[in-house]
Amino acid sequence: MLIGENILKHLKAIATGIKYLFSSKRQTCSYPAARQKVNERYRGMIKFNGELCVSCGICARVCPANAIKLRTDVKEEPSLDYARCIFCGFCVESCPASALENAPLHDLVYTNYDQQFFEPEELTGADKDPYEVPDGVVEVKIDEDEGFLYES
Numbered sequence: 528m529l530i531g532e533n534i535l536k537h538l539k540a541i542a543t544g545i546k547y548l549f550s551s552k553r554q555t556c557s558y559p560a561a562r563q564k565v566n567e568r569y570r571g572m573i574k575f576n577g578e579l580c581v582s583c584g585i586c587a588r589v590c591p592a593n594a595i596k597l598r599t600d601v602k603e604e605p606s607l608d609y610a611r612c613i614f615c616g617f618c619v620e621s622c623p624a625s626a627l628e629n630a631p632l633h634d635l636v637y638t639n640y641d642q643q644f645f646e647p648e649e650l651t652g653a654d655k656d657p658y659e660v661p662d663g664v665v666e667v668k669i670d671e672d673e674g675f676l677y678e679s
Contacts, residue, residue, distance in 0.1 A: 547674055563666075563667055564667070565633065569629065569631050569633070570615070571630045571632045572632045574627070574628050576625075576627075579624045580602075581624045582603035582604065584597050584603060585623065586622055587605060587618075589617045589621045591617065594609070594611035594613075595618055598647060606647060606650070607650055608643060609637075609644070610643040
């Protein structure tokens, strides 16, 4: 009986996929012409405020991916390797001076590996969007019958 139930569940999932495959409703937003609005608690790029930093190094110690290194030439300040970052937010949560914060930006593209390494000066402007968004931001609504609906 268990095998029959599993087959029924799989067939139902396949039928749902086929329904949306031939649906006239779009299931994606027209990226890059428009972007999906992210929640205010979204953990995107890390923004650094050097004036608030107390050079404690906690951010580098708590990073599970070892993506943060302290640059020590003048003052110990974090540099970040986005190739390693898993966007867990531990560095932001652990910073006692609130020098790190999450920005809502998340969709940057790099053409080589070295561009993913951000020095403290680059982290300061991590929330500035380098791309133009012609149609603005779209908000996602989920309709049980229609699926994802993108509204401006």
